[in-house]
Amino acid sequence: MEIGTAPYGSWPSPIDAALAASLDGRPEYVGAVGTEVWWTEPRPTEGGRRALVRRPADGGPALPVLPAPWNVRSRVTEYGGLPWAGTERPSGGPLVVFVHFADQRLYAYEPDAPGAPAPRALTPVSMVGGGLRWVDPVLRGAEVWCVLEEFTGAGPTEVRRVLAAVPLDGSAAEDRSRVRELTDDGYRFTTGPRISPDGRQAAWLVWDHPRMPWDGTELRLAEVTPDGRLAQPRTVLGGPEEAVAQVEWSRDGALLAVSDRGGWWNPYRVDPETGEAVNLCPREEEFGGALWKSGLRWIAALPGGLIAVLHGQGSPVLGVLDPESGDLVDAAGPWTAWQPTLAVCGDLVYGVAASPRSPYEVVELDTVTGHARAAGGRGPSGADRVDPAYYPEPLSRTFSGRGGREIHAHVYPPHHPTLRARAVELPPYVVWAHGGPTDHVPPVLDLHIAYFTSRGIGVVEVNYGGSTGYGRAYRERLREQWGVVDVEDCASVARALAAEGTADPDRLAIRGGSAGGWTAAASLAATGLYACAAIIYPVLDLAGFAAETHDLESRYVEGLAGPPQTLALISRERSPVARAERITAPFLLLQGLDDPVCPPAQAERLVAAMRGRSVRHAYVTFEGEGHGFRRADTMVRALEAELSLYAQVFRFDRTDIPRLALSER
Numbered sequence: 001m002e003i004g005t006a007p008y009g010s011w012p013s014p015i016d017a018a019l020a021a022s023l024d025g026r027p028e029y030v031g032a033v034g035t036e037v038w039w040t041e042p043r044p045t046e047g048g049r050r051a052l053v054r055r056p057a058d059g060g061p062a063l064p065v066l067p068a069p070w071n072v073r074s075r076v077t078e079y080g081g082l083p084w085a086g087t088e089r090p091s092g093g094p095l096v097v098f099v100h101f102a103d104q105r106l107y108a109y110e111p112d113a114p115g116a117p118a119p120r121a122l123t124p125v126s127m128v129g130g131g132l133r134w135v136d137p138v139l140r141g142a143e144v145w146c147v148l149e150e151f152t153g154a155g156p157t158e159v160r161r162v163l164a165a166v167p168l169d170g171s172a173a174e175d176r177s178r179v180r181e182l183t184d185d186g187y188r189f190t191t192g193p194r195i196s197p198d199g200r201q202a203a204w205l206v207w208d209h210p211r212m213p214w215d216g217t218e219l220r221l222a223e224v225t226p227d228g229r230l231a232q233p234r235t236v237l238g239g240p241e242e243a244v245a246q247v248e249w250s251r252d253g254a255l256l257a258v259s260d261r262g263g264w265w266n267p268y269r270v271d272p273e274t275g276e277a278v279n280l281c282p283r284e285e286e287f288g289g290a291l292w293k294s295g296l297r298w299i300a301a302l303p304g305g306l307i308a309v310l311h312g313q314g315s316p317v318l319g320v321l322d323p324e325s326g327d328l329v330d331a332a333g334p335w336t337a338w339q340p341t342l343a344v345c346g347d348l349v350y351g352v353a354a355s356p357r358s359p360y361e362v363v364e365l366d367t368v369t370g371h372a373r374a375a376g377g378r379g380p381s382g383a384d385r386v387d388p389a390y391y392p393e394p395l396s397r398t399f400s401g402r403g404g405r406e407i408h409a410h411v412y413p414p415h416h417p418t419l420r421a422r423a424v425e426l427p428p429y430v431v432w433a434h435g436g437p438t439d440h441v442p443p444v445l446d447l448h449i450a451y452f453t454s455r456g457i458g459v460v461e462v463n464y465g466g467s468t469g470y471g472r473a474y475r476e477r478l479r480e481q482w483g484v485v486d487v488e489d490c491a492s493v494a495r496a497l498a499a500e501g502t503a504d505p506d507r508l509a510i511r512g513g514s515a516g517g518w519t520a521a522a523s524l525a526a527t528g529l530y531a532c533a534a535i536i537y538p539v540l541d542l543a544g545f546a547a548e549t550h551d552l553e554s555r556y557v558e559g560l561a562g563p564p565q566t567l568a569l570i571s572r573e574r575s576p577v578a579r580a581e582r583i584t585a586p587f588l589l590l591q592g593l594d595d596p597v598c599p600p601a602q603a604e605r606l607v608a609a610m611r612g613r614s615v616r617h618a619y620v621t622f623e624g625e626g627h628g629f630r631r632a633d634t635m636v637r638a639l640e641a642e643l644s645l646y647a648q649v650f651r652f653d654r655t656d657i658p659r660l661a662l663s664e665r
Contacts, residue, residue: 004419008427008456008504009652011419015390015454017643017657020447021635023386026360027352027377029295032345033096034088038065039341039352039362040072041377048630049073052084052098054111055362055376062362062376065111066119071101076135076149076161077552078596078627082192082295085137085144097122097137097144097168104133105173106144106166121173122166132176134166136192136294140199142168143228147192147294148179156596157551161190163204165228182230185220189213189552191294196249200224201272203247203255205238205291210555213291214438214468214475216240219247219257221272236275237268243472245288250301256280258288258298264471265289267299267309269323280307280323287311289340290438290468300342300349302367308349310338314396314408314469315442318342318351320367331365333372334358337442350375354444356394389417392453394443401465401492405477408463408470409493410443413502414456421456426504428650429458429497431490431530433512433519437478437560440469451639457646458503464489464519482560483542483574486519487526494529506531507650511642513537514598514627521576521606524583532649533587534642537595537627540602541578542571550596577602580609586616586662588645590638592625616662618645 025042028050032038035057040050049071053062066072074080086096093112098119100107104126107119122144126132137146148164163182172178183190187206194203202224207217222233237257238244245265248256255270259277265288268277281287287309288298298316300308307323310316315337319330335353339360343350347368354360362377392412399407414427421427430452434441441461449459463469465485466478478485490510498505510530512520517538524533539545546557546567561570572578591603600621607619620641622634629635644660647653 002418005422006419006456007652008414008421008425009647009650010654011416011454011456012656013390013416013451013454014387015447015450017451017636017639018632019385020451020639021632023359023378023447024632024635025630026339026354027362028339028341029082029084030341030343030350030352030362031084031086032343032350033086033094035345036094037343037345037350037362037364037375038084038086038096039377040083042630043068044630044632044635048632049101050083052096053376065096066109069102070119072098073101074099074133074135075101075104076133076147076294077189078550079293079552081135081147081293082137083135085139087139095139097139099134104131106134106137106146108168108170120170122168122170123172123179124174124176138192138195140165140195141228143180144168145182145193145195145202147190148181156549157554159551161188163190163193163230183233185233191291194247194249195224197251197253202230203249205244205247210558211240212438212556212559213245214243215559216242217244217291219244219270221255236272237270237277245291246296246298248297248299248301250305250307251303252305256299256301256307260288260472263473265298267307267321267323281309281311281321281326281328283311284471285311285313286316286469286471289316289440290436292439296340297342298340300344302344302349303347306367308342308344308365308367310340310342310351312469314440314463316469318349318353318363318365320349331372332370333363335363335372337444352377354442356443356445357388357391359445359447386447386450390415390450390454391445392450392459396443399493399496401489405465407465407489407493408467410441410461411497411502412449412453412459412461414453414458416454416456419456426501426507427456427458428507428509428646429460429494429503430646431494431508431510432459432461433464433486433490433510433516434461434467435512435514435516437464437466437482437486437515437519438468438475440467448639452643455643460493460497462490462493479559480562482557483518483522483526487523490519490523491527491529509533509646509649511536515539517598518576521583521587522574524585524587525576525579526582528584530585532585532645534590534645535587536590536638537592537598538589538602539598540606541575543567543575544577544602544605545598548599548601553597577605577609580606581613583610584615586645586649588641588660589617589619590641591619591621592627592629593621593623594625595627597627614664616664618660618662
């Protein structure tokens with residue numbers, strides 16, 4: 001194959017924005033229904049809906065359970081969580097209950113029933129954007145037990161959450177009083193109940209402001225009375241300084257939990273009477289993660305006492321743990337990172353995994369034979385339209401930061417099968433700061449990254465201090481240091497790449513969404529390192545964020561920046577809005593107008609602060625988009641605008657995309 005030369009950034013690529021957008025997202029919320037496996041998967045070209053699909057027991061292709069416009073997605077805490085549950089009815093055929101995104105009602109549906117009747121509502125109509133919401137359901141007899149979120153006023157923090165029982169006969173669809181509330185113990189946040197195999201006990205997790213679920217949670221346990229109520233619950237594990245990420249029951253009725261009481265999220269067997277917890281696999285590895293959504297699963301019980309687990313440092317992998325011996329055997333296969341969703345069907349384990357050469361897909365592991373294979377989940381179009389020769393090859397590296405602290409990152413050099421740049425030219429690089437900030441990015445195939453690397457622009461994703469995957473101490477590095485440690489760590493990685501000759505020091509950029517948008521904007525205000533930035537649905541004003549965001553994160557800044565009495569001062573010292581006069585590099589600001597997490601007011605204040613200053617910038621908004629872009633046309637416009645920013649600042653030609661208008665006023 002003949003290799004040509006062309007400047008970095010100018011390379012042609014078959015991975016256009018439309019292709020990257022059409023294959024965006026990943027399967028979620030895997031579950032077993034009888035002998036079938038079901039999950040949700042994205043449909044960017046269908047308005048960003050989440051489709052519920054089922055894979056037949058014979059291994060045939062996955063088929064949609066519900067046609068458009070049914071959108072299986074919850075809005076509880078705005079981030080949602082497990083939106084469906086299903087079972088095989090004794091009379092034959094599956095019964096599924098699900099949350100429809102448009103109205104947030106619970107519905108019941110029997111897809112194989114004669115005549116295929118339409119889904120029927122189980123819960124009352126709510127006001128748009130508020131009222132009643134539901135998540136993390138489990139079917140119990142003639143009811144659905146789940147989390148009920150109820151808004152009691154107009155403000156985003158005027159809300160209560162309890163466990164509730166919804167009748168399957170539909171009687172609550174017109175009568176709110178038919179919903180039975182199971183708990184009312186004053187906790188602000190709760191996950192759905194996990195019912196013991198004998199049906200006599202229920203366990204769930206709770207926490208309260210100002211803690212986030214990775215700071216401290218409590219495992220609550222209660223007896224289920226003969227009339228289907230919960231007796232007085234009690235805490236058996238966890239507390240303000242211990243984060244329990246998941247609770248589960250083994251097949252023989254043992255209470256299992258994932259706790260970070262030893263500094264790492266490890267699996268424990270818990271005595272329900274005494275609360276004594278025995279570590280089943282003491283390792284400096286994470287068997288859990290940040291509980292951003294209710295219903296995430298890192299462990300799942302198998303028949304015979306074994307436990308399927310996701311574990312590791314950084315990116316988790318799937319293994320099977322023998323809790324008696326502590327032996328842990330990992331699944332074979334190319335998958336290098338797994339998402340926190342697991343389902344068990346007999347001896348089969350299902351999860352969602354990806355690798356640097358394959359996107360996220362549903363994977364089936366036969367725990368008897370050890371064989372693992374892809375089971376679906378790449379969506380209706382699949383990823384086979386992409387020539388793998390254009391995929392980047394990530395390098396996972398550890399860099400040294402201030403004071404010698406470790407910084408974990410994944411480097412994606414520019415890559416093209418038939419083009420190189422001249423030897424004297426160094427490539428431009430973009431630092432990607434992930435959201436959260438209590439989160440983590442693994443080194444897996446992402447066509448949004450490939451969109452840039454295949455054109456000659458390097459990308460480095462930084463798991464800065466505060467990220468998950470490396471133990472509690474690493475997470476705690478960001479405590480009261482948001483806007484400092486994250487900014488410094490990203491800068492340390494960028495400077496190291498420039499110093500070693502990997503990246504052009506004059507063509508460095510930074511980009512991020514949500515909390516990553518904060519880091520990108522704060523980096524422009526705090527350093528002169530970057531030539532430009534892409535700032536996406538960001539936090540830009542600490543004090544404003546605490547007052548304007550949704551309930552889940554309304555007290556998050558207290559751990560990230562400091563207590564309320566010092567927040568005004570810290571906000572003035574770190575917020576990009578307050579330090580706008582220090583921003584001199586061009587930037588692109590992308591914002592969804594229906595974002596309840598980082599409202600447009602944040603972005604609009606920065607734009608207002610830049611008026612009258614000779615700094616080139618663009619503010620692009622998207623009607624109907626919330627926190628995280630889901631529509632294909634939105635993602636296309638956003639990717640092309642970002643590429644145009646880099647083309648103009650880094651001075652390479654791109655005539656195949658619309659030119660982004662950068663204003664100086």
